Amino acid sequence: MHLAYPAVLAVLLFSIGLYGVLGRRNAILVLMSVELMLNAVNLNLVAFDVWLRDTLHAGQALTLFTITIAAAEIGIGLAIVLLVYRNRGSSDVDRLTDLAENGLAGTGPAGAGSTPDAAADEKAEATA
C-alpha cells in the first residue's frame, strides 16, 4: 500500500480534530477532537514505521505509549469536565472565561483566578 493513503487519511483526521478543538463549544466534543488528532498522529507513526521498515519498530512502540497516555489523559479530562459541569451546570468552553481580564480597564490586579472554582476552570481549560 502506498504511503499516500494513510498519510492523507491522517491529514483528514487531524484537520477534523483541529476543527473540533477550535470550533466546538462542548468540552466533551473538544476532548474527543483531541483524541482524533492524537490518533492521526498514531496512524502516521505506524504508517511511517512500516514504510521505513524500521527493524526496531520505534514507531509502533511510540504509538503504544501514545495510546496509553491518551487513555489516562482522557480519563482525567472527562473527570474534570464532569466536575466543572456539576459546579456550573455547563461544560461550554465559551462560557468558562474566568481568567479573562475583567473589565479591561486595566487598573490593579484582575480579580479572577482566586476562587476554587476558577482554579478548577483553569485545570479544565488547560486539559481541554
Added chain:
Amino acid sequence: MTLTTLAALVPILPFLGAAAGLLLGRRAPGFVRPLAVLPTAAAFVLAAVVAVRQGSGAPTDAATRLTPTGSVPIDLALHLDGFAVLIAVLVGLVATCVQLYSTAYLRDDPRYPSYAALVSLFTAAMFLVVYSGDLMVLLVGWEIMGICSYFLVGHYWETEVARAASMKAFLVTKLGDVPFIIGVFALATDAGTFRINGILTAATHGQLQHPTIVALLLLAGVAGKSAQFPLHTWLPDAMAGPTPVSALIHAATMVAAGIYLVARLLPVFTASAAALVVLAVMAAVTMIGSGLAALAQDDIKRVLAYSTIGQLGYMAGALAVGDRSAAVFHLLSHGAFKALLFLGAGVVIHAAGTNSLSAMSRMGDLGKRAPDAMWTMGIALAALAALPPFSGFFSKESVLRAAEHASGGHTDGVPSAVGWTVLAAGLITAVLTAGYATRLFLLAFRGSGPRAADHGREPAIMNAVLWVLAVPSVAFGMIALVPSVFDLPKWFDGTELTPTLLTSVLGIGLALVGVLVTYGAWTAGAARRSAAPLGAIGADSGAEPAEAEATAIAAHTAVYGDIASSDDPADPGRLLLGRLHRHAASGFHLDAVYTALFVRPVLAAANLVRFLDREVVETYVRGAGAAPRLLGAAVRRAQTGNVQTYLSALLAGAVVLAVLVAVGA
C-alpha cells in the same frame, strides 16, 4: 601597681560603673547610688594617686598598638604629664561632688539610674580625653562626651525647652566637630602619626605642611566644644538640663576639653601666626560679649553659663599668647569655683522656688535660708571676680601676665598685636566679670521683701559638697604658687605664673570698679524695686530639688515673657547697660542671626528638595511608567478567557513558523 595600670584604671572604673548602672538600674534599685558614686570616687582617688606619683617628673608614656590600619596606625596610648594628671584630679573631684550632690538633688527622679550612668560615662570619657596620648583615642572620648551631653541636657525631655536645648547643643558642637575631624586627619597625614608626641615633634621641627589650615580646622572643633564665639550659643540654652549636669559638663569638664586639646597641641597652633590671631580675636569677642550678656540675664544659671563662656575666653586668650600653663592654671581654678557656683545655684533655686534673679531680689530671707549656699557662692563669686586672695585672682593674673608679656613682643612666634588684643579684652572683661558677679550675689542673697515659702532645710549632702568645693576655690591659687608647698610651674612648662605688680594693680582696680559700680546701681534701684512688684513662679515646695528647678525653667518664659530676661526696672544690669540691655539679654541676637542666615536657608533648601523630588523627579518616574501601562492595557484586551481563541492564535503561529522553515529550507 604600676603608674600606667593605675592611670588606665581611672577611665575604666567610671565606665564599668556606667555599664553596671545601666544594666542593673531597673533590677536592683538599691545598687544604683553606690554604683554611681563609688566608681567615680575611686577614680578620683586613683587620679590623685597618679598625680602624686607622676608629680612634676618627666612625662610618662605608654602605648599599645590598637590596630594596624594600613596607613597611619592607631595606638592605645597614655600620656601623663603635669597638665594631664592635674586636670584629671579636677575632673575626678568635680565628678565625685556632682555624683554625691545628685543623689540628693534627683532623689525622687524615676530616671535617676540612667542619669547617674550617663554622668559616669561622661566622666570616663573626660578621663580618656585627658590621659590619652593618641588623637584618635582622644576623639573617641571627645564624641562620647558630646552624646552624653545631648542626653543629659535633655534629661527633662518632657519639656520643649530641654528638647530644643539638647538638640541645639548636639548640632552646634557637631558643626564644630566636622572640621575638627578633618583637621585631625590632615594633622596625622602631615605628621605620619596620631600620637600626640609624634605630632608635637613634627610641629616643632616644622614638618607640618599646612599648619594654618590644620590649626583653623581644629579651632572650629575647639570653639564648638569650649563654647567660643561664634559657636557658643548652645551653652546658655544647655542650662535647661539639671543643675549638676551644668556643673559637671558645662562648667568644669566638657568645655575644658577644647582648651585642654589646644594646650596639648599648642606647638601646632604657634606654628601659625594666623591661627593665633584668629584664636585671640575669638577669645576677645567671646570674653567681652559674654560679659555683657551675663550682666543682662535674669536666669541665675544663664548668668553662670555666660560667665563660663567668658572664663573659657580667658583660657583661649592665654593659649593665643602661647602660654598654656596660664590657661590650664585658670582652667583648674575655674573648674572648682564654677562647679561650686552651679551647685550653689541649684540650692538657691530650690530654696527660692524660682530661677529668676528679679524674683529672688524680692525675697527677704534667701540668704538666711540658704546660708551655706550664700557663703560658698560668695567665695566662688569673689574667685570669679578675681579678687585676692581667692584662686581666680591668681589664675587670671597669670593669664594677664602672659598677655602683657606677649604684648611687648617677648614671646616667640606670637605677634604683639595678639598680646594687646588679649590684654585689652581681659581687662575690660575683668570689670564686667566683677559687675555680674556682684549683681548675682546682691540680687540673689541681699533681696528685700516678703519671705518666700519655706522649703525646709536643704539636704545636708548638697551643702557639704559646696563646702568641699569651697576649699580649692579659696586656697588653690595661693598654694599652687608657693614653691615650697606645691610649685605649680614645675608641674607645667616652668613658665612663671606669679602675678606681676602692674597687671595685679590693674586687675584688682578694675574688679573693684566693677563691684562698686554694680553696688551703686543696686542701691540706686532699691526704691524702684519695692515699687515694682514681680510675681515669683513658686515651684512646689515639697518636691525634690530637681523638679523644682525643672518647673522654674519651664515656667520662666510663660511668666516673664522671655527665657533670658525679665521686665525688672530695678535690675542693676538693666540700669548699667541702658539701651544695650535688650540686645545683651538675647545674646546680641546671635540666635536670630543664625536663624536668618542658616536655619531659614536650610529649611528653604529642604522645601526645594522636597518640591524637586515630589513634583519633578516623580513626574518623570510616573511618565516612564505610563507608556508600559498603556501598552499593557492594549495587550490585556487579547486575554478574553476563551481557550479556543488562544489555541487559534497558537495554531496560526505554528503555521507561520512552519511556512517560514519550509521557505527557508
